[in-house]
Amino acid sequence: MHELSIAMNIVEIANEEAEKANVTLVREIDLEVGTLSGVVIEALEFAMDEAVKNSVLQNAKIKIRKVSAKAKCLKCSTEFPVEDYYTPCPECNNFETELINGKELKIKSLVIDK
Amino acid sequence: MCGTCGCGEDNSIRISKPGKENKLHHHHNNHNHTHDGNEHSHDHSHQHYHDHSHSNDHLSETSEHAHDHHEHHHDHSHKTEIQLELDILQKNNLLAERNKGYFEAKNIIALNMVSSPGSGKTCILERTIKHLSKDIKLSIIEGDQQTMNDANRIESAGAPVVQINTGSGCHLDADMINKAVKELEPENNSILIIENVGNLICPSMFKLGESKRIVIISITEGEDKPIKYPDMFRSSDICIINKTDLAPYLDINIEKIKEYALHVNHHLKFFEMSAKTGEGMDEWYEWLKKLNI
Numbered sequence: 001m002h003e004l005s006i007a008m009n010i011v012e013i014a015n016e017e018a019e020k021a022n023v024t025l026v027r028e029i030d031l032e033v034g035t036l037s038g039v040v041i042e043a044l045e046f047a048m049d050e051a052v053k054n055s056v057l058q059n060a061k062i063k064i065r066k067v068s069a070k071a072k073c074l075k076c077s078t079e080f081p082v083e084d085y086y087t088p089c090p091e092c093n094n095f096e097t098e099l100i101n102g103k104e105l106k107i108k109s110l111v112i113d114k
Numbered sequence: 115m116c117g118t119c120g121c122g123e124d125n126s127i128r129i130s131k132p133g134k135e136n137k138l139h140h141h142h143n144n145h146n147h148t149h150d151g152n153e154h155s156h157d158h159s160h161q162h163y164h165d166h167s168h169s170n171d172h173l174s175e176t177s178e179h180a181h182d183h184h185e186h187h188h189d190h191s192h193k194t195e196i197q198l199e200l201d202i203l204q205k206n207n208l209l210a211e212r213n214k215g216y217f218e219a220k221n222i223i224a225l226n227m228v229s230s231p232g233s234g235k236t237c238i239l240e241r242t243i244k245h246l247s248k249d250i251k252l253s254i255i256e257g258d259q260q261t262m263n264d265a266n267r268i269e270s271a272g273a274p275v276v277q278i279n280t281g282s283g284c285h286l287d288a289d290m291i292n293k294a295v296k297e298l299e300p301e302n303n304s305i306l307i308i309e310n311v312g313n314l315i316c317p318s319m320f321k322l323g324e325s326k327r328i329v330i331i332s333i334t335e336g337e338d339k340p341i342k343y344p345d346m347f348r349s350s351d352i353c354i355i356n357k358t359d360l361a362p363y364l365d366i367n368i369e370k371i372k373e374y375a376l377h378v379n380h381h382l383k384f385f386e387m388s389a390k391t392g393e394g395m396d397e398w399y400e401w402l403k404k405l406n407i
Contacts, residue, residue, distance in 0.1 A: 002315075038345050085377075106198075107199075111195050111196075114192060
């Protein structure tokens with residue numbers, strides 16, 4: 001359940017950014033979470049419920065965009081969607097692949113009233 | 115609430131040397147309190163008023179999560195979007211880089227040992243310290259939820275050690291290492307081994323500033339462990355397969371463990387050993403010696 005520490009990081013960053021922008025509330029926060037980021041989106045949503053209390057995010061709409069993981073074969077360069085790290089290349093059956101997408105764990109943007 | 119894992123109410127991290135327990139009492143939000151005695155009664159006022167009435171709070175079928183959003187339309191407010199593109203783990207990553215810079219400047223090789231509980235991390239360290247302390251300056255940071263037991267074992271084996279007790283926390287983070295290193299004061303030109311909390315999931319996301327991450331699997335854990343818990347095997351550089359002395363009693367194929375691990379991470383380098391008998395550990399010792407040059 002490391003999602004709570006992730007949620008608290010999000011709140012901390014939002015607090016800092018709100019302070020920089022001189023606002024006390026954030027209207028909306030957009031997050032990007034890859035399917036292989038190590039964060040379970042449902043668990044993160046649950047953790048955010050607690051973490052946002054008494055913070056600039058307390059009334060904010062929290063948008064989480066899920067980024068599907070994609071890998072590239074290091075032998076034949078085929079790009080293909082993956083749900084794990086051990087799916088071989090569908091073209092040449094090679095296990096040596098690199099991830100192109102799926103590790104994202106980002107705050108994309110905040111919407112504030114100003 | 116515990117920010118490390120969320121499973122407890124208290125958020126206290128303790129960093130202590132054997133014999134000087136609870137010297138440093140560290141809270142996650144960067145308030146440090148130093149205590150001379152053993153008593154530390156902190157009333158944490160992180161009370162979260164949780165009225166259990168979220169009947170329709172969770173709209174998890176859509177990826178958008180509605181948060182009691184009150185639509186007050188103020189007359190003179192304009193919506194402004196601030197583009198951030200910030201890594202959520204940036205704080206930890208930055209602090210990990212700071213730790214790394216400190217280690218590099220002092221020519222300290224930091225190794226982060228991760229595994230399930232009971233894979234033999236501490237036992238590997240004990241034997242390594244006894245065997246190598248003449249040749250290499252080794253120091254250890256121990257991570258466990260509770261007790262000084264591992265630090266005491268390491269001290270008996272003969273290496274300087276600091277114990278981090280994470281309380282209810284499930285992993286070490288760069289901030290804890292930053293503070294523990296200040297207590298430990300590892301020597302220049304040495305190897306620092308960090309034994310993470312026994313947990314094959316959470317520590318994978320938290321860099322500590324290590325130059326190599328070492329995942330340990332004991333052969334009693336099953337051949338398919340690397341694909342059941344892939345994040346840790348993916349993020350490691352080295353894989354130690356421990357308890358090989360038990361192979362005659364188990365229906366397990368070590369080559370199969372390696373094959374699964376390589377499917378998850380084809381860069382992994384393996385060491386097979388029994389920390390109990392010492393079998394297969396010479397190659398590991400040689401590798402450590404080369405790191406220390």
